[in-house]
Amino acid sequence: MTSSSNPIEHSFELAAARCDDLTPIVYRRLFREHPEAQAMFRTDGSEPVKGAMLALTIEAILDFVGERSGRFRLIECEVSSHDAYGTSRELFLAFFAVIADSLREILGEQWSAEIDAAWHKALADIEAVVLQQTHLVDKRA
Ligand code: HEM
Numbered sequence: 048m049t050s051s052s053n054p055i056e057h058s059f060e061l062a063a064a065r066c067d068d069l070t071p072i073v074y075r076r077l078f079r080e081h082p083e084a085q086a087m088f089r090t091d092g093s094e095p096v097k098g099a100m101l102a103l104t105i106e107a108i109l110d111f112v113g114e115r116s117g118r119f120r121l122i123e124c125e126v127s128s129h130d131a132y133g134t135s136r137e138l139f140l141a142f143f144a145v146i147a148d149s150l151r152e153i154l155g156e157q158w159s160a161e162i163d164a165a166w167h168k169a170l171a172d173i174e175a176v177v178l179q180q181t182h183l184v185d186k187r188a
Pocket residue numbers: 077084087088089093096099100103104107121122125128129132134138139140141142143
């Protein structure tokens with residue numbers, strides 16, 4: 048596997064080398080830290096949705112911190128569609144932090160200061176995008 052120069056991309060590569068599937072790890076942490084999130088998913092048939100949601104969120108993060116080809120716009124779009132699922136802005140944002148914390152857990156000592164700094168910046172930048180989106184929606188209402 049080629050090693051990425053982008054610290055966030057690199058953190059996903061290192062995690063992929065250590066674990067086959069992030070999905071159970073991420074959702075276990077999400078539901079432990081935010082139990083209210085569990086009830087938002089249907090009881091039956093939500094496993095593929097959870098996997099797809101995580102995969103698309105990771106694609107959006109990588110685009111957001113990388114070439115910004117457009118896939119990062121999923122973040123803005125999903126803010127409003129998640130209103131319908133009862134997901135607050137705070138909880139929506141928490142998903143990104145849960146992904147970062149899951150990677151930190153998997154990487155252990157491989158979680159470098161550079162990776163940590165890049166994730167802190169990305170989480171702050173994503174928060175700004177999401178809060179900006181809230182503002183636009185509120186203005187229209
Ligand atoms: C903890 C925060 C979140 C919760 C509780 C949540 C919850 C949900 C739920 C309940 C669904 C629908 C499942 C179904 O159809 O049965 C869903 C779908 C989806 N979520 Fe999330 N979500 C969260 C964060 C995010 C984030 C941050 C993103 C990406 C930026 C995202 C992207 C998606 C996508 C792409 C789908 C597929 C369908 C759609 O377009 O709405 N979700 N989510």
